[in-house]
Amino acid sequence: MSTFLGMPATAPRGVGHLRGDEPFPAAAHRALADEQLRNNLRHATTTIRGKSGRVIAELPDWQELRSAGSAIKADVLSRLPDLLEELEARVVERGGVVHWAADANEANRIVTELVRATGSERVIKVKSMATQEIALNEALEAAGIQPVETDLAELIVQLGQDKPSHILVPAIHRNRSEIREIFLKAMPGVDPALTDDPPVLAAAARKYLRETFLSTKVAISGANFGVAETGTLAVVESEGNGRMCLTLPDTLITVMGIEKVVPTWQDLEVFLQLLPRASTGERMNPYTTMWTGVTPGDGPQDFHLVLLDNGRSAVLADPRGRTALHCIRCSACLNVCPVYERTGGHAYGSVYPGPIGAVLSPQLTGVEDNASLPFASSLCGACFDACPVKIDIPSMLVHLRNQAPHPRSERAAMRAAAYTMERPKLYARAQRAAKLARIAGRRGLGLPLGWNEARDLPEIPEQTFRDWWASR
Amino acid sequence: MRIALFATCLADTLFPEAAKATVRLLERLGHEVVFPFDQTCCGQMHVNTGFQRDAVPLVKRYVSTFDPFDVIVAPSGSCVGSIRHQHAMVAADAGEAGLAARAEDVGRRTYELSELLIDVLQVEDVGARYPHRVTYHPTCHSLRMIRVGDKPLRLLRRVRGLELVELPAAEQCCGFGGTFSVKNAETSAAMLADKMTAIVSTGASVCTAGDASCLMHLGGGLSRRDAGVRTVHLAEILAST
Numbered sequence: 001m002s003t004f005l006g007m008p009a010t011a012p013r014g015v016g017h018l019r020g021d022e023p024f025p026a027a028a029h030r031a032l033a034d035e036q037l038r039n040n041l042r043h044a045t046t047t048i049r050g051k052s053g054r055v056i057a058e059l060p061d062w063q064e065l066r067s068a069g070s071a072i073k074a075d076v077l078s079r080l081p082d083l084l085e086e087l088e089a090r091v092v093e094r095g096g097v098v099h100w101a102a103d104a105n106e107a108n109r110i111v112t113e114l115v116r117a118t119g120s121e122r123v124i125k126v127k128s129m130a131t132q133e134i135a136l137n138e139a140l141e142a143a144g145i146q147p148v149e150t151d152l153a154e155l156i157v158q159l160g161q162d163k164p165s166h167i168l169v170p171a172i173h174r175n176r177s178e179i180r181e182i183f184l185k186a187m188p189g190v191d192p193a194l195t196d197d198p199p200v201l202a203a204a205a206r207k208y209l210r211e212t213f214l215s216t217k218v219a220i221s222g223a224n225f226g227v228a229e230t231g232t233l234a235v236v237e238s239e240g241n242g243r244m245c246l247t248l249p250d251t252l253i254t255v256m257g258i259e260k261v262v263p264t265w266q267d268l269e270v271f272l273q274l275l276p277r278a279s280t281g282e283r284m285n286p287y288t289t290m291w292t293g294v295t296p297g298d299g300p301q302d303f304h305l306v307l308l309d310n311g312r313s314a315v316l317a318d319p320r321g322r323t324a325l326h327c328i329r330c331s332a333c334l335n336v337c338p339v340y341e342r343t344g345g346h347a348y349g350s351v352y353p354g355p356i357g358a359v360l361s362p363q364l365t366g367v368e369d370n371a372s373l374p375f376a377s378s379l380c381g382a383c384f385d386a387c388p389v390k391i392d393i394p395s396m397l398v399h400l401r402n403q404a405p406h407p408r409s410e411r412a413a414m415r416a417a418a419y420t421m422e423r424p425k426l427y428a429r430a431q432r433a434a435k436l437a438r439i440a441g442r443r444g445l446g447l448p449l450g451w452n453e454a455r456d457l458p459e460i461p462e463q464t465f466r467d468w469w470a471s472r
Numbered sequence: 473m474r475i476a477l478f479a480t481c482l483a484d485t486l487f488p489e490a491a492k493a494t495v496r497l498l499e500r501l502g503h504e505v506v507f508p509f510d511q512t513c514c515g516q517m518h519v520n521t522g523f524q525r526d527a528v529p530l531v532k533r534y535v536s537t538f539d540p541f542d543v544i545v546a547p548s549g550s551c552v553g554s555i556r557h558q559h560a561m562v563a564a565d566a567g568e569a570g571l572a573a574r575a576e577d578v579g580r581r582t583y584e585l586s587e588l589l590i591d592v593l594q595v596e597d598v599g600a601r602y603p604h605r606v607t608y609h610p611t612c613h614s615l616r617m618i619r620v621g622d623k624p625l626r627l628l629r630r631v632r633g634l635e636l637v638e639l640p641a642a643e644q645c646c647g648f649g650g651t652f653s654v655k656n657a658e659t660s661a662a663m664l665a666d667k668m669t670a671i672v673s674t675g676a677s678v679c680t681a682g683d684a685s686c687l688m689h690l691g692g693g694l695s696r697r698d699a700g701v702r703t704v705h706l707a708e709i710l711a712s713t
Binding site for chain 1 (some may be wrong): 473487490520524529612627647654656659660661662664665678693
């Protein structure tokens with residue numbers, strides 16, 4: 001007799017932004033042809049890389065901090081249910097309400113109902129990957145509620161009816177003249193004489209947002225950290241818009257991925273050093289807002305925390321893959337990735353682009369739904385070195401490649417190669433046959449289409465090494 | 473010292489000069505080189521392309537071929553990285569704990585050429601002469617998987633007549649990545665284009681590296697571009713007199 005509880009569910013299809021419409025190479029094809037995009041990306045990633053490298057070099061204990069961050073995350077994952085229950089208990093004690101959402105559909109339904117109950121037809125939003133992941137904005141809009149992104153880059157993306165292409169700098173693919181056009185077209189009440197001078201653009205956004213902050217009663221945020229021992233939530237940001245959303249409205253709804261919990265306040269000392277240096281290249285982020293339940297007469301009086309799974313338990317169930325949940329969304333791996341630098345974030349199809357997206361997205365959706373992503377890497381390893389919590393992304397990519405479905409022809413070719421290489425005499429004959437095939441003008445080496453587009457094949461030498469050795 | 477050579481399938485088949493140079497160099501330094509004929513391939517291509525199970529017999533073959541030797545050398549940071557960091561995992565995942573332990577042990581005795589020269593044989597000046605302007609590309613797996621650090625540069629600096637010029641953005645991947653170069657050919661070509669621009673900007677006549685695979689990719693691109701820069705394996709420079 002047995003009771004089968006089933007495997008943890010992956011993120012559901014048909015909702016959210018974790019799956020692309022086409023495989024990575026096809027999406028990358030368009031990005032690679034866009035000279036402007038590649039220039040924008042090269043400039044931005046090179047700048048962030050340099051800045052981040054300089055401030056990291058200031059810390060003599062950076063490697064120890066990385067190890068500490070990784071160890072805290074490993075501890076969190078090893079007792080996640082207990083920590084989440086502790087977090088829930090503390091939040092409730094302090095007057096908050098906790099909701100558990102198994103997936104995107106449930107989270108969207110919970111948040112939509114909470115907003116409806118307030119009677120507000122508009123919400124202000126703090127930039128949040130979790131709500132992007134579940135496509136909360138689309139769900140709210142479908143319910144007649146207008147979500148307004150208040151992070152400048154997120155606002156640019158929203159007004160441009162675009163998708164974010166970077167975890168931290170969602171509008172990294174846009175330059176200032178493009179931003180001016182987007183504002184002129186879509187920002188309510190914008191001055192038609194707007195120029196593309198960055199301070200002018202920022203002032204336009206500021207004016208629009210200030211009015212929105214002061215007239216909206218409901219805010220929705222994500223959370224960078226949730227401290228189990230006190231029930232405190234934390235958001236780190238650079239512009240102050242988050243602070244406004246987290247303090248001005250009557251109602252605050254926070255959607256937090258379940259892996260964001262940390263055991264104690266003291267654990268924050270590690271992450272608040274790691275995160276800004278790895279992500280924006282700052283010694284400390286300008287705004288860190290923390291709140292615990294509700295405080296009478298101060299800040300939102302109605303606080304809801306939505307704990308989101310959406311495939312995370314499935315990731316946790318894989319011993320080789322689970323460290324993807326260590327990710328603190330700093331995007332250091334994106335900024336050092338040579339593939340991301342050339343293709344940008346849209347090519348990955350998911351809100352999580354770059355190296356971490358290439359391992360996280362397929363795990364959240366099930367590998368078969370994002371089968372091209374684990375291959376969107378040259379395995380150069382720069383991401384592993386850059387990761388502030390030491391996620392071994394290259395090994396995880398290899399692990400996921402071994403789970404991904406393979407084209408039949410590729411399987412046959414790999415089998416044949418392995419069969420030949422298992423047999424030294426056959427292998428030596430194949431080496432000679434390769435040469436004959438080349439002489440006959442065929443692609444005898446199995447280096448197929450794609451190679452010849454950009455590179456010449458090496459001349460096949462007169463003699464293999466082993467024949468040379470035998471003739472010595 | 474008696475040193476077993478793992479030529480790697482790529483050098484054996486396509487770039488025998490790199491493997492021959494390794495032999496000439498080590499013999500010139502007074503060592504005995506052995507080439508076990510049962511060797512074929514480390515299996516990295518299978519593991520990294522998602523065919524890990526097909527790599528199990530190749531791991532077995534590598535371990536049984538090289539277990540009898542105390543010191544093994546390969547002119548490839550990438551293959552050494554795979555042997556050291558993937559072989560035991562492949563064996564363990566296949567449920568072969570005994571093989572995993574042996575693979576780990578053989579992996580510890582397998583060295584990339586610059587590691588062998590500096591760490592084991594403790595020689596920096598190999599007595600080479602190579603009167604050319606040379607730039608060095610620190611291939612990703614040498615750099616980040618086995619951490620050879622500046623060992624190749626230390627060896628190159630002691631080569632007579634050689635003018636070493638620094639490669640801009642040296643630590644960026646050249647875009648090869650094994651089957652990545654075929655599965656994501658366009659992205660690979662874009663990475664290659666930037667790397668070639670960096671190489672050409674140095675004014676070097678030779679680009680060297682410790683991996684025949686990256687050099688095949690770079691060499692194929694430079695030849696197509698008719699850039700006037702040759703790719704030469706590190707072993708060939710160190711073996712020349």
